[in-house]
Amino acid sequence: MNEFESLGLKGGIWQGVLHRDAPPGRLVLVHMGSRLAEACATPEPEGGWAVDVAIPAERLSDGVQSFLLLEDRGAEGEPPHPGARHLASLTLVAGALLDGDLHAELSLMRSELELLKKELRRLAAEPG
Template identity: 80%
Template sequence: MSEFESLGLKSGIWEGVIHREAQPGRLVLVHMGSRLAEARATAEAEGRWLVAAAIPAERLSDGVQSFLLLEDQGAEGEPPQPGAAHLGSLTLIAGDILDGDLHAELALMRSELELLKKELRRLAMDPA
């Protein structure tokens, strides 16, 4: 089981739970290689830490956006340290660009399925 369990995005706050006895180190929210903010971890129960990270509205736009939650031992306000542990990721997809991507992906899947059906029929008909 992964240490971090994402609880999803609600009202612009990405929430999750870290399952471990020790308090997590500094939790950093990263988008497109830059530090956005630091998430806060609150003791919820024995071995459970509730994590909350605010997603800035100015970082949301059409297309695919990925946000990473990293853990390191750096000081507040510093960029993530090299070798920071990757705890989780949140991917958001929005806008008109999505429709074209999905249609193209479906068309590709349909053509691959047709090819597979043709090959299965050929193998079934082969008297070998």
Template identity: 80%
Template sequence: MSDFESFGLKSGIWQGAIHRDARPGRLVLVHLGERLAEARVTADAQGGWRVGAAIPAERLSDGAQSFLLVEDQGAEGEPPQPGARHLGSLTLVAGALLTGDLHAELALMRSELELLKQELRRLASDPG
């Protein structure tokens, strides 16, 4: 279980907190297997750590984009080290294609619900 609590995306910054006494190792923002940036870590008043990772605007596009926050002991600027600990993920979904996907999914769910209703009615009316 991760000790990272995500507060979501605000003004392009993925914010959260890490609840532990010791300062975390290097926190790296990863997208499509590539290191994007290192997160900023500051001590908070409750004895934990506030985390902020800027999501680069050029990584935002139509479709679903997943960003990972990983912790390792690597040096600044290096890619994530093998065995890096996954702390959290942020998925952003955008674009016109999404609307079509949602409509298709809703239509499928409606048709499945109709089949279910028909079967329930049939079972309820069956005297045997």
């Protein structure tokens, strides 16, 4: 089981549970190498820590966007420290570009499958 369990994105807030007894260090939301926000961690009555962080609307756009949740011991407002611990990632896919991306990916998969079928047929036909 992962230490961080993502509960998904609701109303622009990424929610999850950090399964550990000790309080976490600073939790930082990162997108494209930039620090966006710091997550809030509150103790859960049954153990662990409830974590939530707002995804800034201005960072949402067509295509694929990946957000990272990192833990370090830095001060508030600082960029993540080198060696910050990666806890989780959230990938969002949206917009008109999505159709083209999916069609291109499907076409690539079909080509690779055809290549694999040819190679298997060749291997099966070899005497030996």
